[in-house]
Amino acid sequence: QVQLVQSGAEVKEPGASVKVSCKTSGYTFTGYYMHWVRQAPGQGLEWMGRINPHSGGTVYAQKFQGRVTMTRDTSISTAHMELSSLRSDDTAVYYCARDTLPIVVLLDGWFDPWGQGTLLTVSS
Amino acid sequence: DIQMTQSPSSLSASVGDRVTISCRASQGISNYLAWYQQKPGKVPKLLIYAASTLQSGVPSRFSGSGSGTDFTLTISSLQPEDVATYYCQKYNSAPPITFGPGTKVDIK
Numbered sequence: 001q002v003q004l005v006q007s008g009a010e011v012k013e014p015g016a017s018v019k020v021s022c023k024t025s026g027y028t029f030t031g032y033y034m035h036w037v038r039q040a041p042g043q044g045l046e047w048m049g050r051i052n053p054h055s056g057g058t059v060y061a062q063k064f065q066g067r068v069t070m071t072r073d074t075s076i077s078t079a080h081m082e083l084s085s086l087r088s089d090d091t092a093v094y095y096c097a098r099d100t101l102p103i104v105v106l107l108d109g110w111f112d113p114w115g116q117g118t119l120l121t122v123s124s
Numbered sequence: 125d126i127q128m129t130q131s132p133s134s135l136s137a138s139v140g141d142r143v144t145i146s147c148r149a150s151q152g153i154s155n156y157l158a159w160y161q162q163k164p165g166k167v168p169k170l171l172i173y174a175a176s177t178l179q180s181g182v183p184s185r186f187s188g189s190g191s192g193t194d195f196t197l198t199i200s201s202l203q204p205e206d207v208a209t210y211y212c213q214k215y216n217s218a219p220p221i222t223f224g225p226g227t228k229v230d231i232k
Contacts, residue, residue, distance in 0.1 A: 035221065045160075045168065045211055047221040061220045095167065107216045110158035112170040112179070 002026040004096050004115035011121045017084040020118045022096030029077035030054040033099035035111060036070065036081045038092040048094075051079060054103055086122045093117040126151050128214055130224040136232045143199040145227045147212035152192045156216040159188055159197045162226075163208045171210075172197065199229075207231055 007021040022034065035050040049060035051070040058070045069082045079096055095117050101109030127150040137143050147157065155175035160168040170179045172188040175195055185200040199206055212224040 037223075044209075044226045045162075045213075045223040047223065050221075059220075097168075100173070108221060109215055110170060110173040110213065111160075111168075114167045114169075117167060 002098065002113055004098060004113055006094075006096060006115040006118045009119040009121070011123065012086050013124050014087055014122055016086050016122075017082060018086060018120055019080055019082040020094050020096075020120070022079045022081075022115050024077045024079070024098070027098075029072075030074055031102055031104075033101075033103060033108065034070075034072070034079040035097045035099060036068075037095045037097055037111075037114075039095070039117075040089070040092040043092075046092075048081070050099070050108070052103060053079065083120075086120075088122050091120060091122045093119050125220065126153060126214060126222060128212055128222050128224040130210075130212060130227050132227060133225065134228040134230070136230045137202050138232045139202055139204060141202045143202050143206075143229060145197040145210055145229075147190075147195040147197070147224050149193045149195075149214055153214045153216075155191050156214055157188075157190070157195050158213045158215060159186075160211045160213065161206075161208045162211065168211065202229070202231070204231055 003025045005023045010018050012018050030053045033050045036048040038046050051058050053072045071080045096115040097111035099109045129148045131146045157175045159172040162168045176188045187198045189196050209226045209228045211226050
């Protein structure tokens with residue numbers, strides 16, 4: 001079955017960077033967009049962007065432009081999300097989530113499944 | 125960008141009640157809408173896509189309707205295990221993907 005397994009919790013100081021990984025299995029990694037969504041404590045879901053694992057092409061939410069970098073390693077079917085210049089309000093659970101539509105359709109779809117989430121705490 | 129709103133922000137209902145949650149888009153999005161359920165401390169779970177298509181394995185008491193700008197998620201008979209926050213999400217109008225702010229459902 002399709003599985004997304006994320007890297008473990010992180011604690012970072014303000015100004016630092018963090019890189020979260022999402023290892024996939026059970027499907028063709030390069031066949032579906034991978035999205036990143038975050039959720040601050042007690043808050044809603046916020047889309048950060050997505051990567052095309054086939055081409056490496058990315059689309060980022062305007063809010064994160066210049067601070068987020070999404071990459072992939074096709075040899076190990078893993079997507080990465082790096083966020084820089086961390087602030088306290090970046091404290092959140094970060095999720096990877098696979099798009100359901102094949103990349104060949106060239107459309108963004110709904111998300112299923114999701115990774116288990118990675119808690120990032122930004123604190124001095 | 126297209127904005128998504130949900131109402132109410134929270135509700136409390138009795139077991140067996142019919143519950144409806146509304147989601148509105150600031151511009152027409154055809155039927156490009158999904159609904160997710162997130163139980164406390166858990167990962168969001170896909171319930172419905174294409175506004176009204178039930179995801180495999182989701183109980184039939186959940187249903188979705190709407191098109192254009194106005195959408196509804198209905199729970200026909202609320203169960204204790206339905207306590208969760210429900211989010212709508214618009215997709216395929218590109219980009220960004222946008223989620224609604226969520227509706228928290230409790231048992232009275």
